[in-house]
Amino acid sequence: MNINILDTNQLALMDQLISDANTVLVVCHKSPDGDAIGSSLGWAEYMRLRGKDVTVIVPDQYPDFLMWLPNTDKIVRYDKHREKCDMLFKIADLVFCLDFNTPSRVDEMEQALVSTKAKKVLIDHHLKPDVPADLVVSQPEASSTCELVFRIVWQMGAFAQLDKAFAVPVYCGMMTDTGGFTFNSTRPEIFQIISELLTKRIDKDRIYRNVYHNYSEDRIRLMGYVMYEKLVYMPEYHAAYYSITRDELKRFNYIKGDTEGLVNMPQQIKGLKLSISLREDTEKNMVWVSLRSVDDFPCNLMAEEFFNGGGHLNASGGKVEGTIEEAIEITKKAISAYENKLK
Ligand code: 5GP
Ligand code: MN
Incomplete structure (x- = not known):
């Protein structure tokens, strides 16, 4: 299977950076999703295999549908353990930004991230990477950062030695x-990658x-309420x-993650090209925006232009500093x- 993504120089540099490091951090974006958490956990497994002292730090809470x-249990939240995390950023040799x-995008953790003296490696699939790093692996055409993590690990010849603890989060x-x-x-x-992950006996249906x-x-x-009462078609x-x-x-006892995926539902209407979700913040005077589109409709451009955000061609987000009416x-x-x- 030829799924290599690093060129010869990148491969050598990646290996060198890892070899030279002892204390390693793996960090991802705020409000981490399945890809952010999955890629961080998967990469941390690879770091453990390489004998590193590795810590996964996330800016804030992650959804409970990922807690399994x-x-x-080893993930450290920056918002809860700021001092400990700041110290880790100070002593780290190498930080992976996933x-x-x-x-x-790392919110409150930005200062710690930009001021660390550690070397940095970015592994990401969003457009226009601008995280200052010693090595940038940016592939916007990739399905996910997890796909990139798999491909790098594969290219570095480590997949055979990893087990479910790598394969499950990466698949997820x-x-x-x-x-x-x-x-x-x-x-x-x-699907070649999936078939390899399945050899680790992961239960994909589960x-x-x-x-x-x-x-x-x-x-x-x-x-049901939102689709029946609130959807404007x-x-x-x-x-x-x-x-x-x-x-x-409040009426529906909202907890973080409850609105996840709702924005995809209107996409099931025949011929729909664009679906937008507007969710008022539970405290601040601001509105969180999610956009989903199909084919070549660029919802990332719309998010940049109208919602102070951005993202992928078909899945983007942003915010409005104002009321829900605005x-x-x-x-x-x-x-x-x-x-x-x-039209
Ligand atoms: P979601 O709708 O799940 O919040 O976001 C979908 C995608 O849009 C995310 O995976 C992320 O790539 C992107 N995104 C969300 N919010 C922002 C934002 O404020 N700025 C940028 N540049 N991208 C965002
Ligand atoms: Mn992602």
């Missing part, structure tokens, strides 16, 4: 970043259930959006501004 992943393209991140292999996952290498069949009753009812634009207020979140107005403007691409 092996070794999550699944983010720009330092501000590839699965979540492709919506269960329903988008951005048509290249044959992806991984699917652990992630996607993990809803509370409240979450299912919130989903604009058939002439092949677009739909919905908004959820703080009070509505966010709705901006959304309407954004949809009509992209009329030509939507």
